Amino acid sequence: MSDCVEQTRVGCSIGGAFTALAIPGVLPILHSGSGCLATNEYFLSISNGGQASFTYRHGAIPSSNLIDEDVVFGGLEKLENVIDKTLEYYDSDLLVVINGCTPALIGDDVAQLLKKYQRSPVPVIHADAPGFKGSNIYGHHEVLKAIIQGYPFKKSSKGQGYKEKGLVNILGFVPSYDPHWAGALEEVQRVLEAVGLKPNILYGLGRGIANVKKLPEAEFSLVLDPWVDTEVAELLTERFQTPVFHYPNLPIGPTDTSRFLKELAHYAGLNPKRVNDFIKKSEDEYYFYLSRAVQWLYFGKNSPKKFFVVSTSGYALALTKFLVNDLGLAPAALYATDIPANPDKVADLFAQELRSLEGGVKANIAIQDDPGVVEEEIKSYLAKELKGSGVHFLFGSSWDLDLAEDTRSLLVPISAPAATVVLASHFFGYRGALNLLERIFNQVPNLG
Template sequence: MSIENKNTIEKTNSISQVRYACSIASLYTASSIPGVIPITHCGPGCADKQFMGLAFYNGFQGGGYGGGAVSPSVNTTEKEVVFGGADRLRELIKASVKIMDADLFVVLTGCIPDLVGDDVPSVVSEFQEKGLPIVYAETGGFKGNNFTGHELVVKSIIDQYVGPYEGEREPHTVNIWSLLPYQNTFWRGDLSEVKRILEGIGLKVNILFGHHSKGVEEWKEIPKAGFNLVLSPWLGLKTAQYLEKKYNQPFLHIPTIPIGAQETSRFLREVTEYAGLDKEKAEAFIRAEEKEYYYYLEHFADFYSEYWWGLPAKFAVVGDSAYNLALTKFLVNQLGLIPARQIITENPPEEYKKAIADQYKHIAEDVSLDIDFIEDGYTVGKLLEETDFGHKPPIIFATTWDRDVAKKLNGHIVEIGFPASYEVVIARSYIGYKGALNLLEKIFTTVIGKSA
């Protein structure tokens, strides 16, 4: 089966219903590392808007220890625009260090200081020379979106805090570069599941972000790892390539984040082979996980086979490439659903787009798809309305922005990305063995709930 998606909508230079944040939103990259507090050098409202967009109306994730209302901000005014904001930043850092307990401070710049030329590196270096754990990243909005900002912050921490390393390596230790914290609504649960299954096959895992990270102590151990694992279509590749250059550290790139037993077992076997792990131990773990997974799936099959008259046959996925690709593979190969439209919304760098599109050419043995890279919500809506979903109501995996279109199509909607304002997410995961079971529950509770 080959499904070709033709973008027939006239392109414009405007973007409505944006599905990412600006570069300074990478303050949530910093705050998602335990013990790290970001300091924002930007105009009033900039940091607050990132919180409301990413951490509140996106699963209501919360700001945590260093985000939300906690993060100090210069709140640049006209005075700093005219006379410069370096002194104000210096004052803020001094106050923050005095009253806030942090293992590392990360200074992030917004558009105003980057445009007027504030010498932020010089200000931060004054504190670095005194031994304060502090770094800076120039993350003005014109640098790009929060995906760009994420990699800028990661590189800043590696260069200014982790530093050089020439010691021994731990061959069975891995650094994980995968989902973007907060942008991905389910990143906490997903990264926990990644760590769990990789530890299950015998690896020591530096997960780096979230509750299961050891914070800056773990970041200090990055150079000791035997390799880096990039588990996403493209995000993290630039970081892994930089670490290869800086520490002569190899990396493995697996574009598809695994959902369900089929993809997860394949993923674990590929990592086992690459890392030279004990195959018997890995296979024992995989067998145990599959046994539990298929136990639950066997009982789910009674519902899936008997409720056929009310279940959707075709689906669309609108969202970041990581979840888009992972969901598409799972829905096609594990549930037998028919893909009707795949739209990627985070605007990946041009050099990665062909490789991402090529992944969709091999969704299954007889399924090859064309995809659309679209940022504008209006265009997304028009494409969904034009899509042939057949005579049954479709199921659309998308965002809050797409709920109205789903209603027009009499379809079902499962929110899987930013913004997700009709989901409260605490520790839920949709990936791996356990996450796939959560996903199945969510999908079909949504379907039968709408038909009730």
């Protein structure tokens, strides 16, 4: 862990509130300072896809707003009042009390207070998420773990330990933090249904507490990230004996997506013909659209061939595979800046995945907590390049505007904070790759 972090690419664990807010009917209550949610919201939402939470909104998220007198007297009385009024003023299916740094430092016993709400018609659970314990991804994990451990799951009417054939918990997404989460999950739903699975997704339109209730009944959990939600999947295994299929990343483009679907089909015992037919149809669709742009791409222009990545672990890996295997680009310097909880394990996974890049291309993704170091390293990388080396692509965030200008790179915002407006677009699979190609090609000056 770095001594300091500049141009941060993570928020703090209070940002876990946005995971709660992404599950319709789940309302977070902040037990924290008055600005803790706002600073995370700027980073995770307003300046990241132009997003907002969609039922409970900025300006009416309950919070105890602690000040110095609460440090002396404790903040539980304030919290209790906020919970009571929240139960009165809001419709919700689940309240998640998220405590920040100050209550943790002064020793507020939130868990003890919440015992009072054990018979509440709306369950009230607790996620301990002080900012000094970790990033917004830590907070995301704490919220999910609080739900799995604290939600009063009922026994299935179909018997203890009932598992529904084909039902699969979808994990590895951090809503809001990934500005493309909503569109990507819709596409996950479409693709998995096409190959015969029933995805159980917690976040986004039309989902909610019913999906939370189905968590124990899934046949398996699918994790689509190098490290995000792996510990959540383990907890589901521990509590509900749910096995896990871990694919290293959310795949982008035909090569990785087809591999993913084949491995998934093998794991889940899906109908091979159905899966292969879907793969063929999807690849044909992808190349139909791409090939129509190739003329434009080669007319009078030499689109950059080298690329930098400064993004989350998941996108760094997925992008590198897509850009090398499907787009024929060459990796320059690649960084994962989402501060993985288990960096050694993630580094091993990167190495293993990147060994099989096609055409003998070599790549290495460095895990770097401090993007300030990344900036220095990219500049020194360029200083060592041959004279006449061309322009690069830089897949990064809105912190990279100056870096792109200084290094003559074409910036494609990928990871938080990405201050472009994202509605339904996403980068997952075959169709997501086409969205990404539009972003990439639109950065190339039209000279032909």
